[in-house]
Amino acid sequence: MQGFEEVEHTADIALRVRGRDLRELLVNAALGLSALLADRTEASVEATQTRQVEVEAFDPESLLVSWLSELIYWAEKDRFVCYGIEVQEVSSAHLKATCTGGCAPELRHHIKAVTYHNLQIIQTDQGLETTVVFDV
C-alpha cells in the first residue's frame, strides 16, 4: 500500500493519504506533498539539511493542515523539500519532528495552500485515511 496518491479535482490538486496511525498519516502526507513539489530524481534534491518543526493545533485535521502549511511555507521561502521525517512527539493536537531534505533548483507546482475542503481523517480497516485538497 502506497502512503499517498494523487486524485482528480477540477481546479486543484488532491492527495489521498493513508497511514496505520496518525504518525504515519502525517509522515505520508508530507512525503506526498514533497512528491508534488519536486521530482526528486529529476531535480536532484540533495538531502543535506535538517530542520526542526513543532506545530500545535486542536484536532487531528487542524494538526495535518498546520503541518503541511509549514512545509508549503518552507517550499516557497527557499524551495526546501523534505524527504525524511523523524517524528519525536505526536498527539492529536501536537507534532514535533525533524525533517531532512534540501532546496530544489525549481519546483514542479506552485502550491498556494492546503485547504480544509471536506477534510476528514477517517478510520478504515487498515488504519487512517484522508483526502487533502491543495490550492494551486
Next chain:
Amino acid sequence: MVDSRAIKQIDKYLFEIDPSFREDMRVPARLYTDAELLEHALGDASVDQLVNTATLPGVVKYVLAMPDIHQGYGFPIGGVVATQLPDGIISPGGVGYDINCGVRLLGTHISEEELKPYLDELATAIYNNCPSGVGKGGEIKLKTGELDRVLEEGSRWAKARGFATDEDIERTEVGGCLEGADAGAVSAKAKERGHDQVGTLGAGNHFIEVDVVRDIYDEEAAQRYGLFVGQIAVQIHCGSRGLGHQVCTDYVQRFQQTVQKYGIRLPDRELVCAPLNSPDGQAYLAAMKAAANYAFANRQVLAHHVRRAFAEALSGKVRNPHVFQVYDVGHNMAKIEQHEVDGERITVCVHRKGATRAFGPYHPDIPSAYRDIGQPVLVPGSMGTASWVLRGTEEAMRQTFGSTCHGAGRAMSRTQAKKKVWGGELREQLEGQGIHVRAGSMSGLAEEAPSAYKDVDRVVEVMHGSGIATKVARLVPVAIIKG
C-alpha cells in the same frame, strides 16, 4: 448532490434553487447560466458548494453563481455571497487564497500592423522585465518597514516610489487602496513570503498577455475606455502572491476555533467564518485589505515593468510607445458596500470569489472619466482564446450586488489537462496561430491549456444576455508571458 430537478428556470439565463431544497439553507441559490454551462456545473461539486454558502449566518437575498462557476474548496469559484452588517459573517474561504487576484488592462496607441515586426522582441522584453515562476522574487528590495506601507497604502505606495501615475491610481478599483488595512493583522510568516515578491507574476494561471482589440460591440463605451479595433493592449493577471496565500491560511486555521466560540455550524470546514462585528472578523477584514493592497501594488509594479519593456523594445520604432491604464479590477475580494435589498438600502459584505465587481453608471466608485458609462469589467479568457471588456450596469446593481463573471472557468482538472495535452505541443499549436509564447515551465503551460476551460464567449453571452454586464470589446492574444 444537487440534481437538475431541484433547479428551476426563472428567466432565459437565470435558474434558482429554492431554500426548501435543504433545511439548512437560509436564502435561495441563483445561477446565471445556460443549459450547457449548467450541465458542466452539475458535473462537479460546485452547485453543492453554492448551496452550502446559502447556510451562512447573515446571508441576504440569495447566493449567486456566475456562468463560469466551478468547484473550489468551501465556496465555489464564480460565487457571490452578501452578508448583512453588523453581525453577518465574513469568511476567508469566500475570498480565496489568492486575495485580490485580478486583472489590469493597459491600452496603447500602437496598431497591430505597426507592432508586427517587433512583436517577438516585445514578448522577450516583457518576459525579461517581469519576473515569473514558482516562488520567484523580484528586483524591488523593500526597506525595513516598507512592506507595511505596501500593505496599508497599496498603489499609493507604488506612486510614492515612482511606479504609478495619478491616472493609474484613478483607474484602479478603490484607487488601488482599501482603507482600514492593518499590517499588524498580517503574520510574520505572510510578510516573509511577501517581502521580495512585489512586482512578480508567479506561476499557475497567472499571465501577462499582449492582445489585439479584435471587435468593438459598444462604440461609445469603447471610445471612453480608450479602445479601438486593431489596437495593441496588455492584460496583467495576478494577485497577492505568497503573502495573500499565507493570510488566508492563517485565518482559515484561526477561524476553526472561532466558529465554535460563536456557535456557527457549517457543512464544510473550509467555510469557516466570524461575525463581522467580532474582533476575529475585524482582524481578518483588516488583514484581507492589507493583502488586497499588496496585490494592487503588485499589479502596479508589473505595469511599470511592462512600460519599461515597451520603451526598451519599441522606442524609435513605433510612433508612440506610451502605455496607459484602462482599468484594474479584482475578482477575489470581500468588500463592504451599500446595496438595496427588499427596497431597503443596507450595508453588506459582498464576497466575490472568482467574480468581478461590475458597478453600473453613476456609482461614485467609478473613475470620473467612465462614470456615466459604467465600470469597465475585465474578463480574461483561457490561454490562447479571447478576452473581454464589458461594462457594469444598473441591472447588476439590482440583481447581483454589482457583480459578474471573472473568466472562462475550469472544466478539466490540471492533471487531466496534462494527460491530454503536452506543453511543447501546445506551444507549437499557439505559435501556429501566430501567438508568441514565453513560458518558464512547459507542464505549467499544459495545465492551462484552453481545452481545460469553458468557452469564455459563451460565459460572456450569459452575462450580456442577462443585462448584468454588456459587451464592449473582444480581445485576442498575440503574445503570452507565463511563469
